[in-house]
Amino acid sequence: MTRDWRRGAAKPGAPAAKPPPVRSPTLRDVAQGAGVHPATASRALNPTTRDLVNEETASRVIQVAESLGYRPNPIARSLKxxxxxxxxxxxxxxxxxxxxxxxxxxxxxxxxxxxxxxxxxxxxxxxxxxxxxxxxxxxxxxxxxxxxxxxxxxxxxxxxxxxxxxxxxxxxxxxxxxxxxxxDDATGIATAVRHLVDLGHRRIAHLAGPQDTSTGRVRRRAFSQALRDHGLQDDPALVAECDYWTEGEGARAFRALLDRGSPFSAVIAGNDLLALGSYDVITERGLSCPRDISVVGYNDMPFIDKFRPPLTSLRVPxxxxxxxxxxxxxxxxxxxxxxxxxxxxPVSLVVRQSTGPPDRPAVPRRGRSAHGS
Amino acid sequence: MTRDWRRGAAKPGAPAAKPPPVRSPTLRDVAQGAGVHPATASRALNPTTRDLVNEETASRVIQVAESLGYRPNPIARSLKxxxxxxxxxxxxxxxxxxxxxxxxxxxxxxxxxxxxxxxxxxxxxxxxxxxxxxxxxxxxxxxxxxxxxxxxxxxxxxxxxxxxxxxxxxxxxxxxxxxxxxxDDATGIATAVRHLVDLGHRRIAHLAGPQDTSTGRVRRRAFSQALRDHGLQDDPALVAECDYWTEGEGARAFRALLDRGSPFSAVIAGNDLLALGSYDVITERGLSCPRDISVVGYNDMPFIDKFRPPLTSLRVPxxxxxxxxxxxxxxxxxxxxxxxxxxxxPVSLVVRQSTGPPDRPAVPRRGRSAHGS
DNA sequence: CCACCAATCGCAAACGATTGCGACGGCTCA
DNA sequence: TGAGCCGTCGCAATCGTTTGCGATTGGTGG
Structure with a gap:
């Protein structure tokens, strides 16, 4: 005699007014529909335990489950x-x-x-x-x-x-x-450096990302390494660090770079947002990209091909x-x-219009700052 | 062997010498620590039922809960x-x-x-x-x-x-x-139309978004209404529909618009992506924005101020x-x-460089398409 | 002095699923 | 014929929490 385990056992005396609750069907419902115990239904429905139950009963349970639109309750399952x-x-x-x-x-x-x-x-x-x-x-x-x-x-x-x-x-x-x-940031940066060197650049700057992130640090190191590999001087004055991966930080750091007075004709940014920051500063100082300064970004953000000028960038998949x-x-x-x-x-370099041959030995705008000789 | 990192994986073979499991404390633990029943602990911890339990015991329970670092299990709570x-x-x-x-x-x-x-x-x-x-x-x-x-x-x-x-x-x-x-798309579009009319545009096109979306349809209707409000002709030939809100669809529809042969000097796009699509076509056809055609976008997407040219757009908060x-x-x-x-x-118009006075009555490129007379 | 009440708190049943264990038949094999 | 095994399946505990209900206590009013 199967015990009536159903919670909604009609109160004695209450008329059989079956108020069908919108409640979604539970495992008990399908078990009852298939005439089995919930445990059996559970096993039948679960592919990994299905072979513990008779094939015929299993398919009957599955049948009922489907007709009832049974969806297991992930919360209950999770709890157990x-x-x-x-x-x-x-x-x-x-x-x-x-x-x-x-x-x-x-x-x-x-x-x-x-x-x-x-x-x-x-x-x-x-x-x-x-x-x-x-x-x-x-x-x-x-x-x-x-x-x-x-x-x-x-x-x-x-x-x-x-x-x-x-x-x-x-x-x-x-x-x-x-x-x-x-x-593969190291290879990516190396590719960018080679690209610039091939164009004729010799003094290349780097807008480094936060040095407490691996990407920021790896890219910076790869930058130095690549310069040395090409026999170029790795001038610390040509590296500026950003504290965050944001456009604003890129602008700030790029301004600092310009204000240092060490000339450079190209910059590799730690990512596209930093590169965009340098775009802002380039406009702000009346410079032109790529005539005065070539810029390389990193990440190949969506839509970055529509910027002014379209940004040469390293594409990360x-x-x-x-x-x-x-x-x-x-x-x-x-x-x-x-x-x-x-x-x-692997990353790949996407060459667009922000990089070109150096126009002339760039003489960075010194601004009105009176620092240095 | 379930891999459960919440509870400390009990080393097999370890004697049952009170292996303090790293298992996160449960309500029972708190109750036991406070010397009460779990039910009481539950009530004490829940702000809405806290007044059902003695103030002193409540604070004791809370105390214990905190010292144990008790976090209620959202799953169990959800289930119940x-x-x-x-x-x-x-x-x-x-x-x-x-x-x-x-x-x-x-x-x-x-x-x-x-x-x-x-x-x-x-x-x-x-x-x-x-x-x-x-x-x-x-x-x-x-x-x-x-x-x-x-x-x-x-x-x-x-x-x-x-x-x-x-x-x-x-x-x-x-x-x-x-x-x-x-x-408020209607007002937004009206603002854009007024902006263009003020610049001197008389034949304005619309790159309409999908007409099965409310935004697409509202903007299109607002466009027609705004034209009429300015006493301009609402020429169906100057409206092209896009099936999706994508750059590609924008390009396709804009090409169609040009190929129809009806002249226009400005276009209002259903959103920025569609506008970008028209940018592509403008370049592709050797036209210039805003000299030949002014473009207005919608949404004021991030970074869209850096496109070429910076896109005039409607800013949605x-x-x-x-x-x-x-x-x-x-x-x-x-x-x-x-x-x-x-x-x-409310939306607001952000005027940038993609809109300007009409240079001359635009003669749209007819291409080499042999359609039409 | 007793009945009643309010404040506290424990008991146990849920919520919906999974799973160790054991029951039960039917079968094989010695 | 009986022991043992295997395939099936039910029983009941369990996950951690909430909550209706009832029990206990102490206080109060009549």
Whole structure:
């Protein structure tokens, strides 16, 4: 005698006025419809346990489930299994056009694998980052894809030590060996330098990104290395650091570069936004690109081919970066103790109109600043 | 062996010598620590039920909870309460730079109210949209913010009829009265037309967006109305429709416009991407903007001031649009039967260098196409 | 002095799923 | 014929929290 386990057992005395609640069907409903126990229904519906139940009953259960439009409740499942089919995606700032393609790549891989991504913004604020990650963890995300890594990042190291599966995207860390997906920045920068040298440039400047990020540092080092490889002088006066990857910082640093008085005819920016900042300053000082100064960006942001002038930039396969990081994370989730792997994706130089042969030995505008002789 | 990084992976073989699991503390732990029943702890921790428990015990419970670093498990809570403190955000395409600021606005309002947003992409694919929304609902999101609405949208109407709280952002629907937040497109377009008329333009074209979206249709109608208001002829030959809000569609439609042979000296694009498409064609045909043709965009996308030439555009307060839609949704969640409200946010014209006085009666390039007489 | 009430708090049943374990038949094999 | 095994499937516990209800206490008014 099957006990009536249904919660809505009609109150005795109450008329059989069946008020059909819009409540979506539960596992119990399909079990009852198929005349089996919920446990059996559960096993029948789950592909990995399906062979524990008679093939005929299984298909009957499936049949009923479909006709009822049964959708398993991910919350209940999560609670029981402590798994969530969800991964967290931690971004510094969605407004940066760099990230949407990465997100797309990630989702396109995760989706077919049955996972979804929780996207959170940190605004580059470590406090916010910590609380966001905390929130993700309490939601039982199974892994993290992190685009906010700094070279020194205690929080991430701690998570990694705790065995939290994660992969860094677009960034690497100094110490820990955490899986990461980045572009081959060293080769990219070398390509850019060669391009400029081939055009005839000899004094090339660098707008370096934040030195507490791997991209900022790797690109800066690669820059120095490439100069030396070409037998050029690696003049510290031709490198200016930016504290953030923003247009404003790019402008500030580029102004500083000009004001230092060391002549240069080309600049390689740590990324496109910094390059845009230098565009602003070039206009502001009455200079012309590429006549007075050639500019190379990094990332090949969308629409950057429509800027004035169209920016020569290094194209990073962002979509692929995202996709690859998702694949890495899935691998990690599948085989936990796998040794962390890091992949390097190729970048390519897209030559547009912001680079050209040096017009003449550039005499940087000294402004009215009276510094130096 | 489930890989569960939340709870300390108990080393196998370790004696049962009180292995203090790193497992995050549960309500039971707190209750036990405070010497009360979990139910009491729950009530003490919940601000709305706190007055059901003795003030002293309440503070003791809170004390213990803090010292233990207790974080309530949202999943368990969700399961029990059928609420999730989560809303779904349905976007057509995150890659469109229009959306990140909207997302920011939404998150900035939702966050302090204790809500989080699940972001999903639909790629403008109705099938995908349906499955994504289904997925959101099964996660018990409490409401939806939807940026993918078309004028006719059975799915949304059905959800609305089912009482799903939702607000449309940047779009409205034809029939249902669903809360929405949009820009004041009619006024915006009128402003643009006046700007062009003031410059001396008399034959103005329109690159219309998809006519199954409210924005596309409203802007197109406003365009015709504004022409008439200025006593100008509303020539159907000067309106070309785009099927999508993409650069490519803009280019295609603009080519068609030129090939029709009706002269015009300015064009108002349904949005910035369409305007960019016309830029491409202007270059491709050897024309010049604004000398031959003035162009006005819509949305004032980030960085669009750096295009060639800097695009005159209508600025929509996207952040505010997002924020306002979040506020609306929160209101709806707070008072379910409230009559749906729709808000219209002001837009402003940002004049840059893509608009200027007409050089001479433009003689559109007829190309080598042999169509027509 | 008893009945009643308010304030507190515990009990236990949910929420919807998963899963170890054991029950039950039917079958094989010695 | 009985022991043992295998295929199926039900039982019940469990995940962590919320909440209706009832029990206990102490205080109060009649």
């Amino acid at each position: 299994t402590a798994r969530s089919a969800t991964v967290g995606l931690v971004l510094p700032d969605l407004t940066n056009p760099l990230f949407p393609p990465i997100v797309r790549g990630i989702e396109d891989i995760l989706g077919p694998a049955g996972y979804n991504a929780w996207i959170v913004n940190t605004d580059n604020d470590p406090k916010r980052e910590e609380s966001q990650i905390q929130s993700l963890r309490s939601r039982h995300v199974e892994g993290l894809i992190i685009a906010t890594a700094r070279l020194e990042h205690p929080l991430l190291e701690q998570l990694h030590a705790h065995g939290v599966p994660m992969v860094l995207v677009n960034r690497r860390m100094a110490t820990s060996d955490i899986a990461s997906v980045t572009a 962002h979509y692929e970066v995202g996709a690859e990081s998702a694949r890495l994370l899935l691998e990690t989730l599948g085989t936990p103790n796998r040794h962390p792997r890091s992949v390097l994706l | 309460t059928a609420r999730s403190a989560t809303v779904g955000l349905v976007l057509p395409d995150l890659t469109n730079p229009l959306f990140p600021p909207i997302v920011r606005g939404i998150e900035d309002i939702l966050g302090p109210a204790g809500y989080n947003a699940w972001i999903v992409n639909t790629d403008n694919d109705p099938k995908r949209e349906e499955s994504q929304i289904q997925s959101l609902r099964s996660r018990h999101v409490e409401g939806l913010i939807i940026a993918t609405a078309r004028l006719e949208h059975p799915l949304l109407e059905q959800l609305h009829a089912h009482g799903v709280p939702m607000v449309l952002v940047n779009r409205r629907m034809a029939t249902s009265d669903i809360a929405s937040v949009t820009a 996207h952040y505010e649009v997002g924020a306002e839609s979040a506020r609306l949704l929160l209101e709806t969640l707070g008072t379910p039967n409230r009559h749906p409200r729709s808000v219209l946010l």
